[in-house]
Amino acid sequence: MNGFLPITKEEMTELGWDRPDFVYVSGDAYVDHPSFGAAIITRVLTSQGFKICVLAQPEWNSTRDFMRFGRPKYGFLLSSGNIDSMVAHYTVAKKPRSKDAYSPGGIMGKRPDRAVTVYCKKIRETYNDIPVIIGGLEASLRRFAHYDYWDNKIHPSILFDSGADLLIYGMGENQTIEVANRLKNGEDIHLMHDIKGTCYAVPVFETPLYGKECPSYENVMKSKKEYAVSVRIEQDEQDHIRGKLLKQRHGDMMLVQNPPMPPLTRDELDFVYSLPYTRDYHPVYKKFGGVPGLDEVKFSITHNRGCFGACNFCSLAFHQGRFVTSRSKKSILAEAEKLKQLPDFKGYIHDVGGPTANFRYPSCEKQLKSGLCKGKKCLAPSPCPALKADETEYLDVLRELRKLPGIKKVFIRSGIRYDFMLKDKNDDFFKELVKYHISGQLKVAPEHCSAAVLDKMGKPHIDAYIEFSKKYFDYTKHIGKEQYLVPYLMSSHPGATLKDAVKLAEFIKKEHLHPEQVQDYYPTPGTISTAMFYTELDPYTLEPVYVAKNPHDKAMQRALMQYFNPKNYDLVEEALKRSGRQDLIGFGSNCLIKPRPGTKQTNAKQSHGKKGNNRYGKKKKKQ
Numbered sequence: 001m002n003g004f005l006p007i008t009k010e011e012m013t014e015l016g017w018d019r020p021d022f023v024y025v026s027g028d029a030y031v032d033h034p035s036f037g038a039a040i041i042t043r044v045l046t047s048q049g050f051k052i053c054v055l056a057q058p059e060w061n062s063t064r065d066f067m068r069f070g071r072p073k074y075g076f077l078l079s080s081g082n083i084d085s086m087v088a089h090y091t092v093a094k095k096p097r098s099k100d101a102y103s104p105g106g107i108m109g110k111r112p113d114r115a116v117t118v119y120c121k122k123i124r125e126t127y128n129d130i131p132v133i134i135g136g137l138e139a140s141l142r143r144f145a146h147y148d149y150w151d152n153k154i155h156p157s158i159l160f161d162s163g164a165d166l167l168i169y170g171m172g173e174n175q176t177i178e179v180a181n182r183l184k185n186g187e188d189i190h191l192m193h194d195i196k197g198t199c200y201a202v203p204v205f206e207t208p209l210y211g212k213e214c215p216s217y218e219n220v221m222k223s224k225k226e227y228a229v230s231v232r233i234e235q236d237e238q239d240h241i242r243g244k245l246l247k248q249r250h251g252d253m254m255l256v257q258n259p260p261m262p263p264l265t266r267d268e269l270d271f272v273y274s275l276p277y278t279r280d281y282h283p284v285y286k287k288f289g290g291v292p293g294l295d296e297v298k299f300s301i302t303h304n305r306g307c308f309g310a311c312n313f314c315s316l317a318f319h320q321g322r323f324v325t326s327r328s329k330k331s332i333l334a335e336a337e338k339l340k341q342l343p344d345f346k347g348y349i350h351d352v353g354g355p356t357a358n359f360r361y362p363s364c365e366k367q368l369k370s371g372l373c374k375g376k377k378c379l380a381p382s383p384c385p386a387l388k389a390d391e392t393e394y395l396d397v398l399r400e401l402r403k404l405p406g407i408k409k410v411f412i413r414s415g416i417r418y419d420f421m422l423k424d425k426n427d428d429f430f431k432e433l434v435k436y437h438i439s440g441q442l443k444v445a446p447e448h449c450s451a452a453v454l455d456k457m458g459k460p461h462i463d464a465y466i467e468f469s470k471k472y473f474d475y476t477k478h479i480g481k482e483q484y485l486v487p488y489l490m491s492s493h494p495g496a497t498l499k500d501a502v503k504l505a506e507f508i509k510k511e512h513l514h515p516e517q518v519q520d521y522y523p524t525p526g527t528i529s530t531a532m533f534y535t536e537l538d539p540y541t542l543e544p545v546y547v548a549k550n551p552h553d554k555a556m557q558r559a560l561m562q563y564f565n566p567k568n569y570d571l572v573e574e575a576l577k578r579s580g581r582q583d584l585i586g587f588g589s590n591c592l593i594k595p596r597p598g599t600k601q602t603n604a605k606q607s608h609g610k611k612g613n614n615r616y617g618k619k620k621k622k623q
Contacts, residue, residue: 003278004032005042006053009068019070020053021045022180025119027088027111027138028081028102028293029285030056032278035297036082037136037172043275044173050180056282057103057110060118063126071130074183075165076123077176079136080115082293084525086150089113092522093551094150104281105288116142120162131189133179134158135168140319141526143169143199143257144234144248145217147227147534149523154221157248157255159201165189167199171305171320173272174261196240197261207254211245212237218251224535225542231531232375232539238318241371263306263325270331273302279342299342300351300413301335303327303397307355308363308378309417311447312458313493313521313529316355322372326360329397333404340406347406352398353414358421358429360393375540379419380458381451389423395432402436412437418444418468419460427471434475438483442472445488448496449507456495456532456545462507469511487513491557492548493521494532498579501557505572505592506584508561518561520554563592 006012007030012020022045026038033039042052053072058065081088081102088100088111099106112118116138123132142158159167166189168175175197182192193200193208212233220227230248237243240260248255264272279298281291304326310317332352339345351357362368363378364386378384401410412433421430433442446465448454454461469485476483489508491501508515523530532538532545548554556578559571572593576584584592 002283003276004030004054004282005046006069007056007282007284009070012053012069015051017051019051019073021051021073021184023053023055023069023072023076025055025058025066025076025078025123026081027057027079027085027115027119029104029110029291030054030282031102031291031294032280032282033294033297034273034275034277034279034302035300036293038079038081039277040272040275041077041079041135041172041176043277044272045176045180047271047275048177048180050184058119058122060112060115060122063122066122066126071127074180075131075133075189076127077133077135078116078119078123079134080138081111081136084138084141085111085113085115086148087522087524090150092520099292101293102291104285104291106292107288114138114161116158116164117162120164124163131166131183132162132164133166133168133176133189134162134164135172135176137315137319138525139164139167140169141315141524143167144214144230144246144255145220145227145250146525147523147530148525149530149533154217154227156217156250157199157201159199159255160250160253165200166192166195168197169199169257169319170197170260171263172197172261173264173268193256194258195261196258199255199257201250201253201255204249204252204254207247208245208256211247211256214246214248216249218249225537228531228535228537228539228542231528235318235528235539236374238321239371239374240321240323241367241369242374243371260321263321263323266325266328269305269325269327273327273331273335279338296350296413299339299345299349300353301332301339301349302354303332303352303394304354304356304359307359308372309356309359309380309420310377310458312456312532313490313527315524315526318526320355322378323367324359324362326354326393329393329400332397333400336401336404336407340404347408349401349407349410351411351413352401353412355415356420357412357414357416358391358394359417360391361388363387377458379417380460381455382460383419383423387420387423389420389425391421391424391429392426395429398432398437409439410437411439413443415445416442419464422464422468422471430471431475434472434481434483435479440482441484441486443486443488444468447488447490448493448500448504450496450500450503453493453496453500456538457490457493457529487515488519489515489561490519490521491561492554494529494536494545494547496521496548496557497546498548498553498556498575499581501560502576502579502581502584505560505563506590509563509590509592514564515561518558520558560592569593 103110148155214230215226240262243259246257306324449462523533556575559568
């Protein structure tokens with residue numbers, strides 16, 4: 001065998017198995033690297049003594065692939081892959097993508113739309129009553145009735161759409177182990193109603209009497225206000241310490257979400273990352289040139305989980321949670337030693353990060369007993385007074401990695417919360433980040449400059465970015481390097497009006513930014529921002545929110561972020577006129593575009609600026 005788990009019946013037979021305990025079905029190609037959820041879950045189960053076969057990107061138009069290993073002893077586990085299958089397939093403009101980073105050779109068409117549901121139904125067609133457990137990002141973020149951007153309507157919980165028996169949400173190691181062991185012990189999966197971090201369905205008359213009920217599927221379909229209320233409840237209870245059991249009626253059935261599973265402890269995280277991953281794609285993909293999604297992460301180390309930043313447009317708070325946990329220095333250094341043994345390792349660790357690179361601990365002491373504050377953010381609109389900003393341990397880890405023989409450079413490419421850095425009274429991490437851990441440019445995410453828009457995003461106000469950028473360039477100058485700051489910016493987020501977009505364009509010009517790529521807001525499942533996009537209400541205040549939904553309006557906002565591109569001239573001109581900002585059309589230093597040829601402004605400029613004319617338009621005398 002080649003160190004991977006079996007992907008064919010022949011490989012399974014070589015191990016002396018007559019059948020697997022579980023078949024893990026994935027919408028991604030099989031990559032045995034801890035940045036891929038399928039690799040983690042299959043390795044964790046294998047470490048517990050279970051026989052696991054991997055069915056990666058099965059052909060879904062027949063049952064043949066699903067019969068490859070025979071009927072598994074305990075059931076099927078399945079996921080769409082590392083990202084939602086619809087996001088993998090379509091751009092924000094709902095146009096098909098040209099490349100799938102998680103398929104061999106980047107080939108499109110290796111997984112179906114709504115992969116979780118399609119795979120489940122095919123398994124049911126093949127084996128009828130066999131236990132089917134769904135998990136991963138697609139299942140996790142669609143566990144309640146949810147707005148689907150691609151259909152532009154409310155979908156029921158994916159548990160009902162797919163017909164699965166159990167849904168594991170969040171980071172699923174401990175849930176999966178418990179489900180597997182209980183199936184092994186002969187327990188009926190339909191009676192597993194007490195496992196944290198899972199969702200199940202029961203007839204309404206069997207609904208638990210405790211917990212909190214969200215507006216029903218029928219109600220959220222009829223009322224956008226009810227949908228906004230439901231989303232707030234769902235988000236507020238995603239806390240493993242104070243989170244309540246949640247219920248949502250779908251016709252005569254009730255979706256029940258148990259409270260979240262506690263995040264893995266440091267020892268548990270260390271164990272997960274110590275497992276014998278090959279850290280490569282399966283050899284069967286070599287003829288296609290490999291799997292592109294591995295390239296960015298192959299020589300990267302994940303040191304933490306969870307993110308108390310909890311931006312409204314990000315799904316992390318709803319999936320991983322806001323409670324931050326991290327691995328030990330010993331575990332991280334051990335992984336670095338494993339990287340050094342890889343034949344194609346050149347001495348460069350590409351990242352030591354996670355959801356947010358510079359988080360190692362929960363944001364304050366209070367949440368250890370009481371959980372994270374409901375309806376509040378640790379960093380936005382300004383840092384909480386209770387915030388504990390200390391990057392000492394992270395810096396210590398980075399210093400030790402830099403000392404290892406054979407390590408030439410340690411980069412940080414995961415997102416960094418610069419507002420958190422500014423609250424750290426010790427600037428050592430900031431200085432060493434600039435000196436040692438970037439390759440010419442640092443990417444950060446202010447996203448916008450308008451306070452009103454940033455409040456809807458759940459981001460800090462732009463003053464924090466301006467303060468950070470000043471210190472960044474001061475430190476860069478001090479060490480004698482030429483390095484840049486690349487800000488991620490977003491157009492058309494809920495709350496962003498055309499006037500806000502103009503303000504952003506002015507900011508881009510003032511700060512001498514030249515974004516080559518711009519991001520239009522993408523309403524992915526399970527976020528607060530997506531709820532705002534659909535309902536045009538803020539779930540936390542129920543106040544109206546402006547949303548640019550018309551493609552032309554969105555195009556104008558996007559064009560303003562690249563006002564300097566001649567291709568965008570018409571859209572920028574229209575946007576400035578619509579927003580009453582014709583003052584930005586001209587020749588002044590603050591102007592975004594010049595007037596069109598033939599206009600009064602242009603003619604006046606030309607008459608004053610012709611060669612041989614002085615400021616009064618008269619020809620100069622020859623000297």
